[in-house]
Amino acid sequence: MSLAIDVRGLRFRYGGGPWVLDIPELTLERGSRAFLFGPSGSGKTTLLGVLAGVLEATEGEVRVLGEDLAALSGARRDAFRAEHIGYVFQMFNLIPYLSVLDNIALPARMNAERRARLDGAGVKETAALLADHLHIGDLLKKPVTELSVGQQQRVAACRALIGAPELIVADEPTSSLDFDRRETFLELLFKECERAGSTLVFVSHDRTLEGMFSRNISLPDVNKAVL
Amino acid sequence: MLVLDLALKSLRNRAFSTSLTVGSIALSFALLIGVENVRVGMRQSFSNTISQTDLIVGTKGGTIQLLLYSVFGMGAPTENVSWEAYRQWAEHPAVEWTIPYSLGDSHRGFRVVGTNEDFYRHYRYRGGQEIALAEGRANTDLFDVTLGADVAAELNYAMGDEISVTHGLGEIGFVTHDHMPFTVVGILDKTFTPVDRAIYVTLEGMEAIHWEDGAPPASDDGHAHDEEAEAAHDEDDHAHDEEDEPAHDEDDHSHDEEDEPVHDEDDHAHDDEAEAAPADDGHAHAGDIAIEDVEVRQVTSFFVGTTDRRDVLQLQRDINDFEDEPMMAVLPGVALNEMWQGLGYAETGLRLVAIFVVLVGLLGMLVSLYTSLNERRREMAILRAVGAGPNRIVALLVLESVCLAAAGALAGLAVVYGLLAAGQSVVEAQVGLFIPIRPPGPIELLLLGAVVTAGFLMGFVPAFKAYRTALHDGLAVRV
Ligand SMILES: Nc1ncnc2c1ncn2[C@@H]1O[C@H](COP(=O)(O)OP(=O)(O)O)[C@@H](O)[C@H]1O
Ligand SMILES: [Mg+2]
Numbered sequence: 001m002s003l004a005i006d007v008r009g010l011r012f013r014y015g016g017g018p019w020v021l022d023i024p025e026l027t028l029e030r031g032s033r034a035f036l037f038g039p040s041g042s043g044k045t046t047l048l049g050v051l052a053g054v055l056e057a058t059e060g061e062v063r064v065l066g067e068d069l070a071a072l073s074g075a076r077r078d079a080f081r082a083e084h085i086g087y088v089f090q091m092f093n094l095i096p097y098l099s100v101l102d103n104i105a106l107p108a109r110m111n112a113e114r115r116a117r118l119d120g121a122g123v124k125e126t127a128a129l130l131a132d133h134l135h136i137g138d139l140l141k142k143p144v145t146e147l148s149v150g151q152q153q154r155v156a157a158c159r160a161l162i163g164a165p166e167l168i169v170a171d172e173p174t175s176s177l178d179f180d181r182r183e184t185f186l187e188l189l190f191k192e193c194e195r196a197g198s199t200l201v202f203v204s205h206d207r208t209l210e211g212m213f214s215r216n217i218s219l220p221d222v223n224k225a226v227l
Numbered sequence: 228m229l230v231l232d233l234a235l236k237s238l239r240n241r242a243f244s245t246s247l248t249v250g251s252i253a254l255s256f257a258l259l260i261g262v263e264n265v266r267v268g269m270r271q272s273f274s275n276t277i278s279q280t281d282l283i284v285g286t287k288g289g290t291i292q293l294l295l296y297s298v299f300g301m302g303a304p305t306e307n308v309s310w311e312a313y314r315q316w317a318e319h320p321a322v323e324w325t326i327p328y329s330l331g332d333s334h335r336g337f338r339v340v341g342t343n344e345d346f347y348r349h350y351r352y353r354g355g356q357e358i359a360l361a362e363g364r365a366n367t368d369l370f371d372v373t374l375g376a377d378v379a380a381e382l383n384y385a386m387g388d389e390i391s392v393t394h395g396l397g398e399i400g401f402v403t404h405d406h407m408p409f410t411v412v413g414i415l416d417k418t419f420t421p422v423d424r425a426i427y428v429t430l431e432g433m434e435a436i437h438w439e440d441g442a443p444p445a446s447d448d449g450h451a452h453d454e455e456a457e458a459a460h461d462e463d464d465h466a467h468d469e470e471d472e473p474a475h476d477e478d479d480h481s482h483d484e485e486d487e488p489v490h491d492e493d494d495h496a497h498d499d500e501a502e503a504a505p506a507d508d509g510h511a512h513a514g515d516i517a518i519e520d521v522e523v524r525q526v527t528s529f530f531v532g533t534t535d536r537r538d539v540l541q542l543q544r545d546i547n548d549f550e551d552e553p554m555m556a557v558l559p560g561v562a563l564n565e566m567w568q569g570l571g572y573a574e575t576g577l578r579l580v581a582i583f584v585v586l587v588g589l590l591g592m593l594v595s596l597y598t599s600l601n602e603r604r605r606e607m608a609i610l611r612a613v614g615a616g617p618n619r620i621v622a623l624l625v626l627e628s629v630c631l632a633a634a635g636a637l638a639g640l641a642v643v644y645g646l647l648a649a650g651q652s653v654v655e656a657q658v659g660l661f662i663p664i665r666p667p668g669p670i671e672l673l674l675l676g677a678v679v680t681a682g683f684l685m686g687f688v689p690a691f692k693a694y695r696t697a698l699h700d701g702l703a704v705r706v
Contacts (some may be wrong), residue, residue, distance in 0.1 A: 014699070038686045049701035052609055075616055082614020087702070089612070090607050097240030109229050114614075159613065171702070199634075 004030045004167055004199040005051060009060035012043075012050055020046050022225035027105070027188075028215065030065075031164070033190060033200045037207050038219030044203045047219065048169050051201070052085050053077035060196055065166050082111035083084075086160025090172035093156035094144040101127055102138045104158045107165075114163025123162075130158040134188050149176050150185070155190070159191050164196035171203045231705040234626040237606075238344040241599065245315040250594045252635025255588030256399040256678055257642040264643065264672055266574055268662035272353065274563045276420045277530070279351040280326075281411045281539045284308070284316065284546055285528035291569065294562045296330060300338040303331055307525040312552045316531070319545075321538040324349045327526040329433040333389060341433025341526075349532060353661075354422045360372050362386055363413030366685035367579055369435060369518040372409040373427040373540070376417035384411055390426075419659020431521035445451055505657065531556070536688045589681050592631050596624065596689040600696065617694045624693050625686035632682020640667065 005028040012021040020043045020170075028034050038044055049055035051063060053069050062069045063135045065084055072080060081087075086107070104127040106112045117125045130138045134154040139147060146153065150174040153173050160168050170189070186209065193200045202213065211217050238245045277298055285293045286306035307329075317325040326349050349373045350358050363386050366373040374384055381695070384390065388410040409428060418421055429437075435468040457529030534540050546556035598605075607620055615623075647664050655661045667675070 044287065045703040046701065049703060052612065052702065054425060055701040075618065078611075078616030078618075081612075085614075087612035089609070089702070094607055095233075095609055097236045102236075110614045188574075 002064070003179065004028045004032070004065060005201070006063040007060070009141070010050065010057050010062055011040065011059040012046060012055065012057055014046075019224055019225040020115075023047070023181045023222050024224070026217070026222050028201065028217075030199050031197065032215050033193070033213045034202065034215040034217055035210055035213035036201055036203045036217045036219055037205060037210070038223070040205055042219045043223055044205075044219055045171055047205060047223075048087075048171050048201070049146050051167075052087060052169060053081045069134065074159050079111070082107060082123075082164050084111035086162075086168045088153070088156045088160045088173045089169040090175050091152070093159075093173075094146055094152055098144065099140070100131070100136070100142050100147070101146055103144060104131060104157055104162055106159060108163045109165070111144065114165065115165045121149075126162060130161055130192070131155075133192060134158055139167040150181050153177065154184060154188070157185070157192070161192050161196060161198070164198065166198055168193055168198045169199070169203075170204065173202075174205065174209070175206065181202065181208060183212075230622045231612075234630055236318040236622055237623070238627055238630060238703060244595050244599065248595050248631050249635045249638055251591050252405045252585075252588040252632060252678070253642055255581075256639030256674075257646075257691055258639075259578075259585050259674055260640060260643045260671060261646070262577050262581040263674070264647065264662050265660070266577065268351070268660050270567060271421070271663070272660055273567055274560065275353040276552050277350070277352055277559055278354055279349075279532060279649045280529040280530045280559050281533045281536065282543055282546070282556040283528060283559050284531060284556045289559045290562050291529060293555060293557055294566055297530075297562075298343070298421065298559070300330075300340075302576070302705055304527055306553070307527050308554060309525050310523050312549070313526045313529055316546060316549075316611070317529070319333055319542065321533050321535065321542050322531055324532045326350060326531075327430060327531040329430050329523070329525070330527040332433065332436050334426050336380060337375070337382070340427060341428050341430045341431070343430055345385060346427065349530070350422070352418055352422065356418070357421065358418070359416040360414045361561045364410070366412055366429060366432075367518075368412075368427060369432050369516060369521060370409045371413065371429065371432070372414040373413035373415060374411055374427045378425040379411075379414045386411055386414065390583055398542045400505075403513055407548065417659070422500040423556070430523045431518045434521050434523055435516070445646060457544035462667045469475075492566065495669070562583070571617050578699055585678060586681070587677070591686055592628065593685045594633070596631075596686070597692065598660065600624075600689055600693050603693070604696060604700060608702050609699055611697050612702055614683050617697060619691050620697050621687070621690040624690035625683060628686025628689070629679060629682045632685075633675075633679050636678045640671065640675070 005026065007023055007026040010021055011019060011025045013019045020142070023202075036044060036047070046055065048151045050057055051064055053072070057070060064080075069077060069080075087120075097105070098106070099125060108118065108123045108126070114207075117122065121129070128137065128140060131140055131154075134157055136151055136154045136158070139151060139155070144152065147155065155178075156173065157170075160170070161165060174185055177185060189200070189202075190212075192198075202209075261398060283293060283297055285297060286304055286308055288306075289305060292302060292304070296303055311323070313327055316322065317327075324345060326345045330338065332339040344367065347358050347432065360373070362377065363373070374382075378384065388411045388565040389412065391408060404434060410434065415422065415427075531542070533542060543558065546554050609619060610623070644664065647662060651662055651664060
């Protein structure tokens with residue numbers, strides 16, 4: 001039960017297309033900071049989709065935080081994701097018609113479990129606090145379209161972190177940042193994951209950040225579908 | 228509530244396409260409601276063509292036919308009602324007033340209507356408005372005519388003009404009575420009813436039009452003409468008495484005369500006849516004949532107003548059961564209603580067109596929502612990633628569609644009320660159509676509900692597509 005991720009015999013393909021994922025085994029301890037790397041097209045995003053329960057494994061068993069995703073109904077999987085997983089994309093993370101504050105608050109408003117984990121603080125207060133921690137406290141009222149890419153990624157991180165989900169999944173969130181900013185961003189993200197006790201899976205095709213993580217996973221090594 | 232909030236903010240974010248969509252739905256819905264309002268106005272003005280008349284009486288035949296020829300000036304009856312029968316019912320204790328009509332002639336395509344002063348006294352339209360004269364005076368003399376407003380305007384007639392009247396209904400009558408000139412003595416105010424399209428003469432004048440040679444027939448001819456009248460009289464002496472006793476105004480004379488050539492027992496009026504009976508050669512000229520000399524033998528139909536409205540149905544029954552002559556009385560409200568129902572297909576057609584226009588407006592909305600989905604794939608992926616299930620994605624798009632439809636419909640209502648407030652009096656003055664401004668009634672609410680429901684159902688089309696794409700895209704939308 002101490003595994004955050006436990007994948008066995010996972011195979012996945014889109015519709016009737018070629019196999020994108022073929023992973024005999026992949027496990028990840030709770031509380032770890034994992035770095036998942038691989039070249040573009042190696043199936044990183046697809047794997048995250050499966051782990052987040054957005055895509056259904058074609059074959060095999062996927063346990064996330066002890067929960068067998070295949071055993072959950074569609075609606076339950078959506079609820080599970082909302083309750084337990086925070087997600088950050090590479091870019092264009094934000095809903096353009098919501099303010100910074102509303103973007104951050106979205107998962108908490110979407111899910112009662114995440115709201116419950118705010119420890120009595122209001123959604124707005126928590127969102128503002130997280131924004132402060134990631135040094136974007138002064139941007140709360142701004143339309144997201146006026147933010148720089150670095151600022152947008154911090155907003156996305158705040159959104160993933162609100163309500164302290166057990167698993168934070170970040171899909172190449174730093175690819176469009178320069179090196180210094182990548183490091184600062186990661187440090188802030190680590191700090192918040194630690195504070196929330198969240199497991200972090202960080203995806204990138206760029207291995208320069210490798211050294212900052214407790215576990216490095218090369219997707220081409222575990223995914224037999226990549227030739 | 229979260230989804231509604233998202234839907235509204237998303238729509239606001241796409242303000243331009245949103246306002247275009249709302250605008251097109253608003254206009255189409257305004258058309259639908261506008262048609263509905265015009266329909267109500269038309270119906271009201273239709274059933275207000277005459278008002279305060281309790282019964283319309285004519286010879287037996289079709290209800291609508293009676294209504295058509297006596298109110299709308301269309302078609303003609305096959306039979307007339309004898310003067311005796313008319314007077315008998317006019318004297319009935321339940322009857323307060325009558326307006327007699329003698330129809331069947333035309334002048335350059337307009338109806339010539341023979342009636343008397345009761346027309347000016349008792350005719351009411353549109354909830355109690357009276358016939359009023361724009362110019363001149365009411366026609367009272369044998370060769371006086373008063374013109375309906377449209378007649379004067381379309382034929383360019385003015386006061387003092389002399390006109391001739393043809394026998395029969397055609398544009399060019401079969402005998403043109405050029406030697407029987409009628410003079411325009413009055414022009415009526417516009418009523419926006421069939422009254423405007425008729426030419427009014429006295430009942431006696433109408434009789435005169437029918438004279439073969441422009442002169443009253445010799446008394447011998449009277450027999451042929453008056454068979455009905457005679458029959459009525461023989462059986463119905465008491466009616467006859469009633470008829471002569473009360474002091475009649477102008478009717479009295481003509482009435483007496485009518486009886487005289489036929490019934491010798493009618494002594495008291497003989498003086499008149501002796502003086503005024505046209506020469507036997509039948510070649511009197513228009514100018515020589517006084518109105519008192521003309522006998523009115525029949526009317527085509529008459530309107531009845533009762534003293535007490537509770538008597539109307541009984542009176543109607545009595546008239547329908549009248550044994551002396553085949554007569555029929557109809558309730559104008561009922562008959563008008565029946566007739567309007569007969570015109571229902573026109574309404575339905577109008578409504579159908581409006582409904583199609585609204586459907587087109589809604590289809591425009593569907594297209595705009597559907598095409599926006601491609602740009603919104605990212606948004607859907609983000610929503611899925613933060614925990615929105617497919618249900619919420621569907622709900623979001625359906626709600627957007629419902630909001631657009633509802634906003635469009637409400638804006639459409641506003642447009643209609645705005646236009647009504649601005650244009651009501653203009654429309655009334657121009658076409659005589661009074662469109663009442665009333666709070667949205669059950670029909671408006673029903674249509675509003677229908678449009679919102681249609682928006683709801685149509686919303687499922689883009690919603691279903693978004694649902695499919697979101698599932699297929701997963702989180703891997705190319706950036
Ligand atoms: N929605 C999709 N439908 C079909 N094929 C897809 C879809 N998304 C990704 N793929 C394919 O799956 C493979 C893995 O893609 P992806 O997981 O995005 O890789 P990465 O994130 O490592 O770049 C690629 O070959 C890609 O073309
Ligand atoms: Mg990717």
